[in-house]
Amino acid sequence: MIQHINVHEVLQQSVAGFYADLVTRPTGRAVRESIERALSAGTIAVMDFTGVGCLDYSCADEIVAKLVREKVRVLLLRGTSDAHRDAIEPVLLGHGLAALCERPDGTLDMIGAREPAAALLEELVAQQVAARTPGGAIALTAA
Amino acid sequence: MTRLVEVPAQFDDRSFDQFAAAYAQATADGERLLFDAHAAEWASPYGLVGLLAAGAAAGRRAGGSGGAERPLLTVPASAEVVSYWARAGFFREATDLFEVHGKVPKTKPATESEVLLPVTPVRAAEDVHVVVSTIQQRASAILAKELGLDPKATMGFAMALSEACQNIVEHAGSGGWVAVQAYNWRRKLARRVVVIAVADAGVGFRHSLEPSQAKRFGDRWGDAAALEAALIQGVSRFRDPGRGQGLAGIRRYLARWEGKVAIRSGTARIAIVPRWDDDVPLRDGLPAFPGSQVLLIIPEQGSTQA
Numbered sequence: 001m002i003q004h005i006n007v008h009e010v011l012q013q014s015v016a017g018f019y020a021d022l023v024t025r026p027t028g029r030a031v032r033e034s035i036e037r038a039l040s041a042g043t044i045a046v047m048d049f050t051g052v053g054c055l056d057y058s059c060a061d062e063i064v065a066k067l068v069r070e071k072v073r074v075l076l077l078r079g080t081s082d083a084h085r086d087a088i089e090p091v092l093l094g095h096g097l098a099a100l101c102e103r104p105d106g107t108l109d110m111i112g113a114r115e116p117a118a119a120l121l122e123e124l125v126a127q128q129v130a131a132r133t134p135g136g137a138i139a140l141t142a143a
Numbered sequence: 144m145t146r147l148v149e150v151p152a153q154f155d156d157r158s159f160d161q162f163a164a165a166y167a168q169a170t171a172d173g174e175r176l177l178f179d180a181h182a183a184e185w186a187s188p189y190g191l192v193g194l195l196a197a198g199a200a201a202g203r204r205a206g207g208s209g210g211a212e213r214p215l216l217t218v219p220a221s222a223e224v225v226s227y228w229a230r231a232g233f234f235r236e237a238t239d240l241f242e243v244h245g246k247v248p249k250t251k252p253a254t255e256s257e258v259l260l261p262v263t264p265v266r267a268a269e270d271v272h273v274v275v276s277t278i279q280q281r282a283s284a285i286l287a288k289e290l291g292l293d294p295k296a297t298m299g300f301a302m303a304l305s306e307a308c309q310n311i312v313e314h315a316g317s318g319g320w321v322a323v324q325a326y327n328w329r330r331k332l333a334r335r336v337v338v339i340a341v342a343d344a345g346v347g348f349r350h351s352l353e354p355s356q357a358k359r360f361g362d363r364w365g366d367a368a369a370l371e372a373a374l375i376q377g378v379s380r381f382r383d384p385g386r387g388q389g390l391a392g393i394r395r396y397l398a399r400w401e402g403k404v405a406i407r408s409g410t411a412r413i414a415i416v417p418r419w420d421d422d423v424p425l426r427d428g429l430p431a432f433p434g435s436q437v438l439l440i441i442p443e444q445g446s447t448q449a
Contacts, residue, residue: 021275023305024268025313054275054298056305057388083298090395091388 002044002076002129007063008051010034020053028062035063036071044129045072046102050079060087068097068112074120075099076140077111085111100124107137145215146172148197150180154190156405156438162190164430166197176201176214178241183219188322188340189438191233191262195320198240200344200433218245226250232261236320259285259323259337266318271308274321275301282337285325289335291444292400300337300441303396306389307341307437314380315345315434328442339439347435348373348408351380366409367427374406374413393439400441408435417442 011019014030022028039045045067049055068075077088077099085101092098092112100120101109108130110117121138124130131141146169151158169176178194178201186194201214216237219225228234229250237243259282263274283297292300304323311319321341328336349369356372357364372378374394379386394415397404405414405422412426419442 017269017272019272019276021272021279021301021305023275023302024271024309026268027272053279054301054305056275056302056309057392058306058309061386061388081298082295083302086299087302087392090392094388 002046003039005035005038005045005047007031007047007049011052020051021055022052022059022063023054023056025058025062028059031059032063032066035067039067039071041071042073043071044074044076044124044127046076046078048078049081049084052079052084055084055087057087057091060084060091064088064099065091065095065097068092068099069095074124076102076108078102088112102140106139107133107135108139144174145177146170146174148176148178150178150183150186150194151190152182152184154180154183154185154194155187156189156407156436159189159193159407159432159436160429162193162197163432166201166432167430170201170204173204175212178214178216181217181220181245183224184221185224186228186233188231188262188324188338189342189436191228191231192320192322192340192342193432193436195233195236195240195262196342196344196434196436197432198237199317202240203344213240213242216241216243218243218247220245230261231258231322231324232263236262236264257324257326259325260321262320262322264318265308265311265321265341265343268309268312271305271312274308275305278304278323282323286337286441289325289443290337290441292441296400299396299399303393303439304339306393307339307439309389310435310437311341311343311345314348314351315343316351317343317345317434319343319345319434328440334443334445336443337441339437341437342434343436344434347433348406352378355380365427366411367413367425370406370408370411370413371425374404374415397439397441400444402439402441404440405438406435407432407438 014034096113098112098117101111130138133139148165148169229248234247286292286297287294323339325337349366352369360368374390377387377391401417403417410429410431414422416422
């Protein structure tokens with residue numbers, strides 16, 4: 001089963017004040033803890049960043065890296081901007097971790113360390129959660 | 144008895160050591176301080192937030208020694224300069240720290256194009272949210288139109304600003320200030336730049352990193368080694384392996400846009416020097432100054448020959 005997380009929604013529920021930006025460690029920690037409460041361990045999770053403004057390195061580490069390291073089996077990022085990925089990529093690389101990014105056309109891209117990222121793609125295909133497209137890319141079979 | 148600390152006429156990162164030397168000398172005997180800015184002709188955001196840090200440290204000193212007297216500040220004699228400092232948001236913060244002498248115009252911090260972010264206090268994570276939100280509203284057009292940055296770079300700018308401010312919240316042990324301005328930088332580039340200045344009067348990098356790093360550096364340990372560890376090696380005082388990303392992220396962002404970062408803390412200053420600048424990468428043995436002062440400069444894109 002794939003679990004879905006709307007990051008913007010979690011942000012609104014987790015911290016006081018109406019913020020669209022995922023910045024600062026305390027904010028990241030609050031958001032991650034909310035997500036953790038809703039997620040089963042070892043799950044495949046889709047994390048939707050639509051509506052999130054700025055994501056800084058601290059939050060990228062506190063949320064994405066820690067969830068990948070400690071909670072989920074596969075983390076799939078959706079609705080990310082170039083700037084979001086600019087924050088997430090070095091953080092994951094720094095830990096030797098990886099996640100997957102869904103492109104606007106639905107195909108999946110790797111983010112973070114190459115080897116574990118490739119293994120994640122293979123795992124999704126093996127579980128029939130994702131499949132090869134006629135163009136040779138990989139896309140989710142069910143969102 | 145009052146000790147005089149003269150504010151340089153052109154008060155920026157280059158004249159800051161002169162100011163720090165005057166501050167260090169004046170604080171030697173615990174007397175009340177008078178910061179004399181009457182001859183000031185111009186101050187960069189770095190100068191303004193640095194002056195506030197000095198005021199905070201001097202006030203803490205006075206309180207700590209049993210006296211309750213805040214340091215004195217004489218405002219610039221030039222009406223134009225004092226008006227600019229007011230529009231930059233300096234006096235809004237200074238009145239809490241100094242006994243201000245001189246006429247200060249009742250001006251709201253500016254919404255003019257030069258002042259992207261007026262002098263803003265940073266004490267907690269909530270303040271960083273406000274700073275990031277404000278800068279995105281104010282700066283995107285200026286970064287794109289005036290500096291020729293890719294509009295997508297605005298988010299990276301906000302990220303860099305966020306990390307610089309968090310440095311205060313997580314490491315200083317006290318509040319600090321941030322200011323962002325755009326101006327023509329005739330001195331080096333003859334082009335426009337955006338300058339982020341962040342200053343606090345907290346414990347500084349050496350003190351913050353000492354428990355985790357001092358042993359590793361041995362005899363070399365000091366302000367310069369602490370700055371090197373933080374900026375070049377990306378170490379943090381926290382044992383969490385994900386820490387230390389902030390300054391590394393700032394470096395990456397500035398490298399992409401040929402920007403500059405300089406951090407002064409205690410008696411040392413470190414800089415990542417772009418090709419258009421001739422700053423010294425690491426200086427030690429500078430006049431001691433409390434806390435940390437961070438300078439980020441992003442130049443207008445195009446040819447950046449010095």
